Amino acid sequence: MxxxxxxxxxxxxxxxxxxxxxxxxxxxxxxxxxxxxxxxxxxxxxxxxxxxxxxxxxxxxxxxxxxxxxxxxxxxxxxxxxxxxxxxxxxxxxxxxxxxxxxxxxxxxxxxxxxxxxxxxxxxxxxxxxxxxxxxxxxxxxxxEMTLPNYKGIENVNLLHQHNSFFGEVIPESLAILGVSKQNLEIAEIFTNLGTAVTIFDSGAPEQILPNQDTTGINYILQNLLRKGIEFYFNLGIRKISNVKSEPGQITDDKEVTEDPLSQTPAQTTTLIQIEDDEENNYTFSHLYAEAIESxxxxxxxxxxxxxxxxxxxxxxxxxxxxxxxxxxxxxxxxxxxxxxxxxxxxxxxxxxKSNNALEANLSRSLVMLNPVNNQNATEIIDFSFDYEYINLNRPVVTVGLPYKKAVGKYGPIIRFNIIFNDDKEGFVKVIYNEHNKQILGFVGTGEVCDELYTVFVSSLIKTTTIKDFENLIFNLGYKR
Structure with missing residues (x-):
């Protein structure tokens, strides 16, 4: 033994x-x-x-x-x-x-x-x-254990999910993504960047998505992704999912399947994925993505x-x-x-x-990086007593600490926020704070500003920085209200 x-x-x-x-x-x-x-x-x-x-x-x-x-x-x-x-x-x-x-x-x-x-x-x-x-x-x-999401017919179609989509072996012509989540938004942008027409379906209302994000950050995300051509359908109940055949000459996804006159072989019938909603509207795509439920x-x-x-x-x-x-x-x-x-x-x-004669701890993350941005060279372990969520998009968004609505729900009407930006950088900072003691409770960072100031957000919450001290710091870096 x-x-x-x-x-x-x-x-x-x-x-x-x-x-x-x-x-x-x-x-x-x-x-x-x-x-x-x-x-x-x-x-x-x-x-x-x-x-x-x-x-x-x-x-x-x-x-x-x-x-x-x-x-x-x-x-x-x-x-x-x-x-x-x-x-x-x-x-x-x-x-x-x-x-x-x-x-x-x-x-x-x-x-x-x-x-x-x-x-x-x-x-x-x-x-x-x-x-x-x-x-x-x-x-x-x-x-x-992985199980499929509970949609009628989903077990009968070729499904992309979080464990079979990222080796670059498939670039869909069109992709339906089921549900708005941090991961699904990141996936939507990845495939949009590769030329895929992406549509996201969600059964909830826009104000119900991304519960860990501030509303300001959510609006920023949606506006940027809409500009990239990603379509969103909210409050949509999916009735069933099925395979359909696309014959030459049939209109699918606004494209007509036709025979190539120079080809010696006829155009092939293509299997597509059709989503039918509760109103009996049909949406057709070449591929479907749904996050498998892990247990x-x-x-x-x-x-x-x-x-x-x-x-x-x-x-x-x-x-x-x-x-x-x-x-x-x-x-x-x-x-x-x-x-x-x-x-x-x-x-x-x-x-x-650790033993008394142990080697000096190596906490440099040379194997993996637990925290998402700007701390690859961190040597000090910090005690996170607050939440954060970083959404890794071309124009990223991070919420660190309490979003505005959660802060109001916890502390009442004494909560205020300031919007801070830099003329030379894309994005902005939303600082959520307590009006009585001026203590900062949360940050929302977007775009270039998000990546530049992320570690400042974290250290400010750890040190219970006041809004005045924070603004004095970053105003010296070219930021302003």
Missing amino acids: LFHKFVIIGAGKTGLDVCQRLASQGLDVLLVEANDIGGSYLFSYDYPKEILSSEAKQYVQVNQTYPNLNLDKDQTVDFLSQRVKKRVSYRYRKLKNILSKYENLEIIYGRAKFNTKNILSIAQKDGQEVNVAFEHCLICAGKS YSESLGLELVGVKFSDKGIYCTSTGQTTQKNIWTFGSASNSFRKVSMDQQLHNFVEKY
Whole structure:
């Protein structure tokens, strides 16, 4: 039987981060991964999406600079696919190289299951089974079950979702996206930048979308995306989704399918996706995108050791501790996952258990970056006691702290806001504050201003800065009301 002080289950984004934090302290660590280093973060969602978003922005710039270039779609698909795969492969090799430098880290590829609250059995890929005793186990494997959204007929059509869309292998002619969310807005712009005609359907009213964003930021997003040609349908109930055939000569998406007179073969019948709403209106698209619903599927034997869980994840305290005191969970495996507090959770955990002669902590995010913008070189861990949501668009939007409506709901009519801008930069800042004590409660940043001032927003909330002090600071940077 093996023994390790710390066992980490899952080598995705969260698992790699906590692994590096512990290993860099000189602590004895075992990392268990069922598939490969990087998980869905590297091989299906987060990182491929980041790459495709960057490439799509460059694609727009090339088309704007050379409007008569007429880039071939098949060549574009091939280029994007190769580009994403190459960068994923490079990141994978880099991660493996970083992990290999820790002599106090062992990696086992296999599926883990609890035998007792201090012993795991691991079914390795080579068919061998090994038992591992541990002091602390950290569950960082994410939610593994995916189900389709509840729309009639959706199971019968080819569906794009968050785990099959970002390797650049498909650029739809037209794309229907079901639901307005942070992720779906980012996806809509990625494909719009690549030349896809995008339409977003949502069953709610405009004022109900993006509950973590301020209304001012939402309006800014919608105006910019509408200008890019993205269409929105709100308050729309979807009755059913089905496949239809498009014959030559049929009008679909305002385009007529015709035979090429120079071609020796007739035009092919094309399968399209049709959405029918409650009013029996039909909308037809080449592709459909809907975010698959992810849930926690218990395969670790948690019941045997008294760890409570549901399909939403593993129950834990605000520090990540489960109902078993030596078993912890971080990231999306938790039923109360909040990105804003996970960084502090991991830092506190490492600080609590590092040895007296441990190496200096390496908190430079060389493996992964938890916070979204402008802190790639951060060396200080900050305690987020507030929410933030960053929407990564060509013209991004971030809400840090309380949006205006939530601030009014919490503190009443004493809430005020100022709009601040810079003549030389696109975008603006909305500062939400308490009129009585002048303390800032939240920020909304948009466009270039968002990326430039994001870290200022965060530090201002941490230090409970007043509106006067904040304005004095940024007015010296060329901003004004």
